[in-house]
Amino acid sequence: MPEEVLFKSERAQSRTEIAETLRAVADKLDAGESISLSAGEQSIELDPSERPEFEIKAERETGGSSEELSVEFEIEWTPGAEEDGPVSVE
Template identity: 40%
Template sequence: MPEEQLFKLEDQRTRTEIAAALRDAAEQIESGSVELKSETDSRDVTVPKNARFETELERLTDSETGEKRYELEYEIRWTE
């Protein structure tokens, strides 16, 4: 199944700013309507009443430097 990226935002934030963004996202998800916004793009999406929710924690190691980084992801998935 081909992917089509509809929106992406990635930036550096403090832990407090991240928590505030997640609280705002949670309120929007609960209402059923989420507004995604960056400096150059915006997108509105309706989240269905029932969806698949995934939590994932990964440790990745850079093959050249050996540096380890962690990724904590929360994902909501549904079909049309």
């Protein structure tokens, strides 16, 4: 499936600034509210489903004389998809 980037922001920030951004997203998720992202001319509002998939990935990229470490957090859902209800056995 082709991928379309709807919003992207990448810049150096302090650990405190990163924590504030993650905390703001966590607060919106906890409250069941939409997440609004904006940077410069870009903005988007996203409304994750009630039970999206959550992925945490740590990576190491090596090449030449340097290496780069990263941690990625991804929340993924299908818009309009029905939520899986509880399983019942009768």
